[in-house]
Amino acid sequence: MSEINVTPFVDVMLVLLIIFMVTAPMMTQGVDVNLPQTTTSNVKTEEDPLILSVNKKGEIYLETTKVSLEDLEKKVKSIFKYRREKEILLRADRDIPYGFVIKVMAGVKRAGISKLGMVTEPIE
Numbered sequence: 001m002s003e004i005n006v007t008p009f010v011d012v013m014l015v016l017l018i019i020f021m022v023t024a025p026m027m028t029q030g031v032d033v034n035l036p037q038t039t040t041s042n043v044k045t046e047e048d049p050l051i052l053s054v055n056k057k058g059e060i061y062l063e064t065t066k067v068s069l070e071d072l073e074k075k076v077k078s079i080f081k082y083r084r085e086k087e088i089l090l091r092a093d094r095d096i097p098y099g100f101v102i103k104v105m106a107g108v109k110r111a112g113i114s115k116l117g118m119v120t121e122p123i124e
Contacts, residue, residue, distance in 0.1 A: 049117070050079060054092040054104055069103060076111035087115040 053061040060067050067075050080086045088108055092101045108116055 049085075049087040049089045049115075050076075051119075052088050052090050052104070052108065054090070054096055054101065056093045056095050058096065058100060060104060069107060072104065072107040073111045076108055076113065080111070080113065085115075086113045087117070088113050089117045089119050091119040 051063055055061070060069060060072060062072075062075060062079070076088070090101075090105065090108075092104070105116060
């Protein structure tokens with residue numbers, strides 16, 4: 001027999017594809033933040049928004065990159081320089097003082113972001 005049977009190879013590749021499709025959404029957690037709970041509706045977005053996280057220690061992360069409060073405005077401006085939709089989702093830990101969250105939000109607004117959403121957990 002001079003032909004190679006590729007059917008088992010294709011079967012294995014399809015199984016791996018399904019496994020990766022199922023596990024990929026679970027790997028987008030980013031920075032661990034204890035979100036507040038509330039009853040709100042979901043925000044519909046056209047593009048993938050940038051995730052801005054503030055953890056319990058007061059550290060600010062753009063996706064998974066740590067930035068300081070002073071550099072936040074400059075970094076956000078450079079990221080959104082060529083984007084049409086200027087939208088950020090803010091994930092702030094529930095134990096962070098309100099004043100610090102407002103400073104972060106002010107830095108984002110100074111960068112020219114038109115939409116700033118707050119990420120929360122649903123009440124169980």
